[in-house]
Amino acid sequence: MVYVRISILIMKILLKIKQIFGNLFIYTTWKDNDRYPAVVYHNKFVQKLSEISGYSIFRVHFWSFFAKRKKYFAGFYNGENQTGNVEIDELFSKGYLLKENFLNDDVHKKYSDIFQTEVDRYLNSDSFKRDERNQIRTSISFREYNMRDFELEFKKLLLPLVKDCYGEIKPTFRYELEVSKDGSDYESAFTKWHPDRLVPSLKSLYFPLGVDIAPFSYIQGSQIIDKDWLKISKFFRSIKNYELISKKTMVLKNEARLTLNEAHKAGIRELNNLLPNTFYLGAHHGLHRKKPFDAPGYRFHITVEFTYDYTKFSLIKDGLKGFISFNNSK
Ligand SMILES: [Fe+2]
Numbered sequence: 001m002v003y004v005r006i007s008i009l010i011m012k013i014l015l016k017i018k019q020i021f022g023n024l025f026i027y028t029t030w031k032d033n034d035r036y037p038a039v040v041y042h043n044k045f046v047q048k049l050s051e052i053s054g055y056s057i058f059r060v061h062f063w064s065f066f067a068k069r070k071k072y073f074a075g076f077y078n079g080e081n082q083t084g085n086v087e088i089d090e091l092f093s094k095g096y097l098l099k100e101n102f103l104n105d106d107v108h109k110k111y112s113d114i115f116q117t118e119v120d121r122y123l124n125s126d127s128f129k130r131d132e133r134n135q136i137r138t139s140i141s142f143r144e145y146n147m148r149d150f151e152l153e154f155k156k157l158l159l160p161l162v163k164d165c166y167g168e169i170k171p172t173f174r175y176e177l178e179v180s181k182d183g184s185d186y187e188s189a190f191t192k193w194h195p196d197r198l199v200p201s202l203k204s205l206y207f208p209l210g211v212d213i214a215p216f217s218y219i220q221g222s223q224i225i226d227k228d229w230l231k232i233s234k235f236f237r238s239i240k241n242y243e244l245i246s247k248k249t250m251v252l253k254n255e256a257r258l259t260l261n262e263a264h265k266a267g268i269r270e271l272n273n274l275l276p277n278t279f280y281l282g283a284h285h286g287l288h289r290k291k292p293f294d295a296p297g298y299r300f301h302i303t304v305e306f307t308y309d310y311t312k313f314s315l316i317k318d319g320l321k322g323f324i325s326f327n328n329s330k
Contacts, residue, residue, distance in 0.1 A: 034308060035311035035312055035313070036197065036199070036201065036307065036310060036311055036312055036315070037059070037063050037197060037198070037199050037312050037315075038197065039195065039196070039197060039198050039236050039237070040056075040236070040237060040239075040242060040250055041250075042244075042248050042249055042250045043244075043248075043250075044239060044242070044244055044250070047237075047239050047242070047250070048239045051237060051238065051239055056237045057230075057233075057234075057237070059198075060198045060199070060230070060233055060237075063198070063199040063312070063315065064077075064199065064225065065319065066315050066316050066318070066319025066320070067199050067200050067225075067315060067319065068319075069318075069319045069320075069321075069322030069323045069326065070165075070315070070318040070319055070322050071083055071164070071322065072164050072165035072200075073165070073200040074322075075091075075092035076092060076200045076223055076224060076225050076283060076285070077224070077225050077226075078224070079092055079093055079223075079224045080092055080093075081093075083164050085160075085161075085164065087160065087161060088161055088281075091202075091223075091281060091282075091283060092223070092283075094218075094220045094221075094223075094269075095218055095219070095220055095221065095222060095223030095224075095282060095283045095286040096218050096220075096223075096269075096271075096280060096281065096282035096283065096286075097280070097281050097282075098271070098274070098278055098279065098280055099278070099279040099281075100275055100277065100278050101275075101277055102157060102206065102277050102278065102279035103150075103153055103154065103157070103208075103277055104153065107149055107150060107153045108208065108276070108277045110149070110150075111147075111149075111150045111208060112208045112209060112276060112277070114142065114145050115142075115175075115208050115209060115300060116209060118140050118141075118142060119140065119177060119209070119298070119300050122138075122140060122177060123179070123298065128179075133181075134180065134181045134182045134184050135178075135179065135180050135181070135184065135185055135186060135293065136177075136178070136179045136181075137176070137177075137178045137179075138176070138177055138178075138179075139174060139175055139176055139177070140175045140176070140177050140300075141175070142175055147173070151171070151173060154171065154173075154206065154304065155169065155171050157279070158171065158204060158279075158281075158304065158306065161281055162202060162281075162306065165202070165310075166202075166306060166307060166309070166310050167310075169306040169307075169309070170306070170308075170309060171304045171305065171306040172304070172305045172306075172308070173302055173303075173304055174302065174303040174304075174305070175300075175302055176300070176301055176302070176303060177298060177299075177300050178214065178290070178293075178298060178299050178300075179297075179298040180214070180293035180295075180296055180297060180298075181296060182296055183293060183294060183295045183296045183297075184293070185214070185292035185293040185294070186292075190289065190290050191289055191290050191291065191292045192252060192256075192257055192258070192289055193219065193257075193258050193260065193264075193287045193288070193289050194236065194252065194258075194287065194288070194289065195222075195232075195233075195236060195284065195285050195286060195287060195288075196284040196285065197284065197285045198233050198236065198237070198285060199285060199315070200225070200283065200285050201283070201284050201285050201307065202281060202282065202283060202284065202307060203281075203282055203284045203303070203304075203305070203307070204279065204280060204281045204282070204303075204304045204306065205279075205280040205282075205301050205302065205303055205304070206278075206279050206280070206301065206302040206304060207274050207276070207277075207278045207279075207280070207300075207301050207302075208276060208277060208300070208302065209276050209300050210273075210274050210275050210276040210277075210278065211271065211272065211273070211274040211278075211299055211301070212272065212273055212274075212297075213272075213293065213295060213297040213298070213299060214290065214291050214292065214293040214294070214297070214299050215270045215271045215272040215274070215291050215299075216271045216280065216288065216289075216290055216291070216301075217268060217269065217270050217271065217288060217289050217290075217291045218268075218269050218271065218282060218286065218287070218288045219260075219264050219267045219268055219269070219286060219287040219288070220267040220268075220269050221263065221264075221267040221286075222264065222267065222286035222287040223283035223285065223286035224286075225285070228261075228263075232258065232287070235258050236252075236258075241253055241256035242256070258287070264287065270291060
């Protein structure tokens, strides 16, 4: 009888251990299909443990070890493009690049008409007028249109800028509209200065209709991973600045706001007055935000994600390749 009890107890302990490791694995992934290192574990206990034990900073250095040895990412450690592709120089010197007249005129004309039609349709709809919220952030559906030419052309132009880093890409497009009816805005995790990752990472945006209100903002220079960047990372690794909003999502607390130093303040670039057909590619381990609205209006933009297939394992593989070829060339 005693043996049966002991066996059951051991079974229970093993199950518990399996559950803890299972959870740990879950909390290291984010948004389900995203397997690239996140800023924090989306679990208070795991993140706290990571912070107290020193693992949270070790993790940053660990991923940097591999990133530094990948030619494309190496430029984020010294501010100089190492790839030989001069088209992307500004990504390393400024943290982002803008390309005006991105799509060819025909494609842009055809699709900007479609985008404007659907944005106007939404803004004139009864549901929008009846909506009591003063600020609305929503996605717009273009399912009834054939978006193939737009998405193919976009991919064709994006690919040469990022292929050296991510290989063949499968971009996904999110068509997003943000509106402030009365010029007021609330501060969300996205309207505060933040990095998306604590390891080099890129993101692209496209403004088919241009922007003259509530611009996207970037702190030039914050893309360089140095002592100052590590200091900033401390704020974003600190559990006291976070709250859990669902089982798998932690976000910065309402009152948590990074204090910018003078160099940061001097580096702020508001990407305002962008012409229609402007493309943006940014290093999102640097500080950026969506500037809160300060006047009534709307901003339509397309977020293009193309990094989902690039995982922490891809980073390890590329880093090791760089490490081996460096040692062989010595
Ligand atoms: Fe972001």
